[in-house]
Amino acid sequence: MNATVAMILALAVGTYLFRLAGPALHGRVELPARVQELLSAGAIVLLAALLATGALTESGGFAGWARPLGVLVGGGLAWRRAPFVVVVLGAAGTAAVLRAVGVA
Amino acid sequence: MPRPSTFTTPRDLIRDASLVWLASGIVGVSFGAIAVAGGLPVWVPVVMSLVVYAGSAQFSAVGVLLAGGGPIAAAATGLLLNTRTAAFSLAIADTLGPGRLTRLLGAHLVTDETVAFALAQADPVRRRRAFWVSGIGLFAVWNLGVLAGALAGGALGDTATYGLDAAFPAVLVALILPTLRADPRIRRCALLGAALALAVTPTVPAGVPVLLALAGLVLHGRKEASA
Structure with a gap:
């Protein structure tokens, strides 16, 4: 069990250090406006990649049809400027209904 | 609005x-x-x-x-x-x-x-x-x-x-779509980044694909954003 404790601690400390990168540098290093702009764009790019891989893949393979179709419905609702709640419930509801009728 | x-x-x-x-x-x-x-x-x-x-x-x-x-x-x-x-x-x-x-x-x-x-x-x-x-x-x-x-x-x-499992990607869609719609430069970067991430997902360890997506930033031109 000591190995598990060490694993949790290593993961916790490492993750916290990643998270501290921004706040630790903030105020000490004056980032050029261009870098700041790229960081903001980079965060959106990361979120978009998470969204794409999260919608389409599972453990390195295709996630099946129900999930991406659900996300697609959510995306369509978001495009039509539907409220946040409608977007999220629309996506989850579509995936749930598709699975209930046998679509993986 | x-x-x-x-x-x-x-x-x-x-x-x-x-x-x-x-x-x-x-x-x-x-x-x-x-x-x-x-x-x-x-x-x-x-x-x-x-x-x-x-x-x-x-x-x-x-x-x-x-x-x-x-x-x-x-x-x-x-x-x-x-x-x-x-x-x-x-x-x-x-x-x-x-x-x-x-x-x-x-x-x-x-x-x-x-x-x-x-x-x-x-x-x-x-x-x-x-x-x-x-x-x-x-x-x-x-x-x-x-x-x-x-x-x-x-x-x-x-x-x-x-x-x-479909709710979480949908949350991200709802939150980033307004930015993607308003800023064509970020949209280009995000599309390329997401495509790269998807392309490498089957062959690299989990966590690497989204990092590689940052390469999409090469499409981010130098021109100042209108914001």
């Missing part, structure tokens, strides 16, 4: 965030239940959720442990998945607020969801509020959910039945 799908008042923020809290709470319950059902003692998922506090990394680390991969592989997998939080924390460093303690505490709340909530706001005050409100709530429900799941076991069943 340019962004009717994102919150403009504290009430709207709490309404939208509570949906993410609810979904995260249920995922937390399933994390606790999976870890305990796999043979780990109750304290492992509970302590891990408090100190690591990163859903995908926790699932992966526990998955590696339960598959017999060993603690070093488990920690490495989780850390690789969490490298993206360094980029997130740099992007929202000035959002956390003034004061050393605020920044030390806020750093722990940097997650995909809280960053997405914060970046959906253009105004710095609203951005800070969105980060802290969504972050504190998320931390509370995630850990309570994990505790409940670890104690209750597999009562919830497979959360895919409720389509929860």
